[in-house]
Amino acid sequence: MASPLTGAVLIISNEPDMNGGAQCGEEVSDELAMEEIIEFECGDGITGQYVSVLIPNVTTTLSLCEVEIYAPLRRRFELVGSTNTWAEAKSLCSSRGGHLAKIENAEDQSYIVGLIGQSGLSPLTYGWYIGLNDRAIEGTRVWEDGSSLVGYTNWHPTEPNDGGNWGNGEDCTEISRDYNFKWNDVACSSSLFAICQYDDAW
Ligand SMILES: [Ca+2]
Ligand SMILES: [Ca+2]
Secondary structure (H helix, E strand, C coil): CCCCCCCEEEEEECCCCCCCCCEEEEEECCCCCCCCCCCCCCCCCCCCCEEEEECCCCCCCCCCCCCCCCCCEEEEEEEEEEEECHHHHHHHHHHCCCEECCCCCHHHHHHHHHHHHHHCCCCCCCEEEEEEEEEEECCEEECCCCCECCCCCCECCCCCCCCCCCCCCCCEEEEECCCCCEEEEECCCCCEEEEEEEEEEC
């Protein structure tokens, strides 16, 4: 029968030597329950490749079964500075190891608007493609990965309008400069910049 694990110190760091480099973690004051999950918020500088467990008065080797590490996906966004159709923008992001952005919440939106603000792109930059589209079924919007549009949206009040009276329909989506960076459905042949997203594990 296992004995209670008390006073253990968990250190997450970038270096195998737990005395060197940036690290985070703390003493786990209570007894650890079986399969208990302990979460630490580490700063951006911690990639967390190494986890050290110090147990007072115990010298032993922990197996991988005893320490499992789950890291959240880190989503990164990038503006890609050339104008393209939606299909070209999609393959451009793909060639860079990503996909067109999936904006899941207000934090994503404001982060991307911040990137646009910092980018110093030319006044001719009217919009930036994101992954949202209704190319397959008119009015049924999905992200580039096929997932449905649920939860957060940031449409301009008059959008999406499928082009209104302008003819050929609008099945792709931009973040529109003219609409104060709100969403607008546009023709997929429009020449716009791309917002790529990369889903890297820590
Ligand atoms: Ca449409
Ligand atoms: Ca529109």
